[in-house]
Amino acid sequence: MILHFRSKALLILLMCCNVSIIFAEEKKTWLEDVENLRWAVDLSIKGIYNAETGHLSHSEAIGLDLHKVFTTDDGGNIGTLILQGYFTKLNNAERYPSFFKNASDVKFICRICNFNVVVLDQGQLNVRAGHFEIPFGLEHNLDTNGTLRQYSNGRDLGNKLDWGVALNGKFAWGGYEVAISRGHGVDWKSGHDTFIGSGRVELMGDYHSFLGLSAFHGRIKSKSGYINRTRIGLDAGTQFTFFSILAEVSLGKDDNIEKIHSLLEFDLQDNTEKFLGYVQLKDSSRHIKGQSWDSIRQISVGTRYTPNRFWVLSGQWTHDFEVFDGAKRASVLAVQLRYRF
Amino acid sequence: MRQLLKLKALLFILLSVWMTPASSVAFCALRDPVANIYKLFPEAENYRSITHKIDESVQKQVKKNVPFTVHKDELGQHTLYVAFKDKKPLGLIHARSEVGLWGLVEVVWAFDFKMNVVNFMFQRCREPACQLISSPTFRQFLKGKSSDELLTLLKDKTTAYPQAIENNKAAKELAETVIRSAIKTVQVTKISWAKELKNYLQKPS
Numbered sequence: 001m002i003l004h005f006r007s008k009a010l011l012i013l014l015m016c017c018n019v020s021i022i023f024a025e026e027k028k029t030w031l032e033d034v035e036n037l038r039w040a041v042d043l044s045i046k047g048i049y050n051a052e053t054g055h056l057s058h059s060e061a062i063g064l065d066l067h068k069v070f071t072t073d074d075g076g077n078i079g080t081l082i083l084q085g086y087f088t089k090l091n092n093a094e095r096y097p098s099f100f101k102n103a104s105d106v107k108f109i110c111r112i113c114n115f116n117v118v119v120l121d122q123g124q125l126n127v128r129a130g131h132f133e134i135p136f137g138l139e140h141n142l143d144t145n146g147t148l149r150q151y152s153n154g155r156d157l158g159n160k161l162d163w164g165v166a167l168n169g170k171f172a173w174g175g176y177e178v179a180i181s182r183g184h185g186v187d188w189k190s191g192h193d194t195f196i197g198s199g200r201v202e203l204m205g206d207y208h209s210f211l212g213l214s215a216f217h218g219r220i221k222s223k224s225g226y227i228n229r230t231r232i233g234l235d236a237g238t239q240f241t242f243f244s245i246l247a248e249v250s251l252g253k254d255d256n257i258e259k260i261h262s263l264l265e266f267d268l269q270d271n272t273e274k275f276l277g278y279v280q281l282k283d284s285s286r287h288i289k290g291q292s293w294d295s296i297r298q299i300s301v302g303t304r305y306t307p308n309r310f311w312v313l314s315g316q317w318t319h320d321f322e323v324f325d326g327a328k329r330a331s332v333l334a335v336q337l338r339y340r341f
Numbered sequence: 342m343r344q345l346l347k348l349k350a351l352l353f354i355l356l357s358v359w360m361t362p363a364s365s366v367a368f369c370a371l372r373d374p375v376a377n378i379y380k381l382f383p384e385a386e387n388y389r390s391i392t393h394k395i396d397e398s399v400q401k402q403v404k405k406n407v408p409f410t411v412h413k414d415e416l417g418q419h420t421l422y423v424a425f426k427d428k429k430p431l432g433l434i435h436a437r438s439e440v441g442l443w444g445l446v447e448v449v450w451a452f453d454f455k456m457n458v459v460n461f462m463f464q465r466c467r468e469p470a471c472q473l474i475s476s477p478t479f480r481q482f483l484k485g486k487s488s489d490e491l492l493t494l495l496k497d498k499t500t501a502y503p504q505a506i507e508n509n510k511a512a513k514e515l516a517e518t519v520i521r522s523a524i525k526t527v528q529v530t531k532i533s534w535a536k537e538l539k540n541y542l543q544k545p546s
């Protein structure tokens with residue numbers, strides 16, 4: 001029933017999209033009269049094929065992305081509200097995050113839903129409350145929610161998003177964000193048996209390079225019980241002509257298991273930045289006491305084409321060079337079509 | 342059942358508001374140029390955001406006024422910032438992107454309420470000439486200039502840029518890109534934020 005309804009809904013929305021390409025600039029909606037409000041409908045379809053197993057799956061997402069700045073009558077900004085509500089439907093997924101119930105689940109996710117309130121002048125202190133990205137590593141600057149291109153947070157920390165409170169600020173030298181969150185991830189659950197403390201300080205070298213230092217400590221629920229997870233991380237990025245280099249490394253422990261994660265990315269963009277090509281080299285290593293180091297080593301080669309401000313077409317191939325003992329190797333091709341209107 | 346209800350509710354909202362200016366980037370990626378706002382107006386305590394749509398009518402009006410206009414990729418919702426001290430407005434900040442030799446060049450402009458250049462900073466610039474163009478010499482060269490004066494600089498083939506720029510072809514190209522950005526920013530701000538500009542001109546700081 002849900003599947004049938006979803007197909008119809010998608011069809012109607014896609015028809016709306018086609019019409020909106022023609023009329024989007026002429027038609028005015030009631031929401032445009034709301035001061036400092038930006039919003040967009042976000043549709044995406046993703047296909048995934050694992051060449052090692054021959055498994056084919058796809059997923060769709062429909063969401064409303066909303067950004068509203070609140071101001072005083074006679075002065076500056078009070079705060080910024082971001083609400084991103086998305087329905088995501090998996091279809092025969094081979095691997096999926098634990099917040100989905102099964103391989104063909106449909107789920108509502110409030111991706112980034114928080115209010116960032118101005119506390120001190122000159123951007124020195126704001127307080128963010130709600131569902132936000134854990135301030136750690138490259139992801140803090142480069143939001144990858146709903147895209148094929150991903151950084152280490154999901155794999156390394158387990159939680160990419162969490163409910164909580166964060167202090168943040170910007171200065172001429174860079175900025176900071178320090179958060180305390182519930183450790184539950186995507187869903188709001190009762191119980192106070194988990195938590196995450198995290199933070200990142202960023203130094204801006206100039207207008208095309210940065211250096212970030214991050215820390216993470218938390219008690220997180222896993223399939224086998226609870227994990228005490230600690231990490232420190234270093235990330236950096238720089239751009240020169242058509243090229244960018246991004247890198248991150250983290251060291252830490254999951255209980256008594258030592259962990260090292262690293263990622264190195266090379267980007268190539270054209271001067272309009274409509275085309276992006278990238279290569280990511282990823283390594284996740286663990287050391288269980290009394291055993292030798294065990295690693296997953298991957299390469300991802302990806303591309304993104306943004307023909308205009310409505311459409312984004314992405315493709316990515318991720319190949320496992322090496323996997324943990326006993327794990328199955330994967331070689332995954334993913335393509336995604338995204339439309340925002 | 343609850344999921345289905347949520348899906349229906351979302352669908353209703355989507356269909357009721359189905360036409361909107363879009364952005365290919367998710368709004369969680371939007372960042373105010375906070376650090377640059379306080380570099381451009383160091384005495385400012387806070388700032389106010391004013392978001393407006395830049396649409397095809399603005400594009401046409403800019404084209405009428407100057408020999409170039411905003412690209413269709415620049416249409417959509419954009420934010421103008423007003424810097425404040427003690428609740429008094431100090432000036433305007435507007436960030437705009439231009440296609441450069443090696444990628445998009447994002448310039449954060451500071452203007453007074455008569456739309457004369459106060460200063461500028463690069464938010465993003467990956468060209469080797471960025472250092473030269475963001476030098477105090479070139480910023481001083483543009484300071485106080487109106488849109489008409491900037492247009493004269495561009496049109497006049499005898500315009501003499503500061504010597505270090507004059508002798509460097511890439512720097513001269515970037516200088517012209519930056520001047521074009523200033524002119525476009527003035528035009529777009531005057532047209533799209535006309536009401537706010539009028540209010541601030543009536544209540545000068």
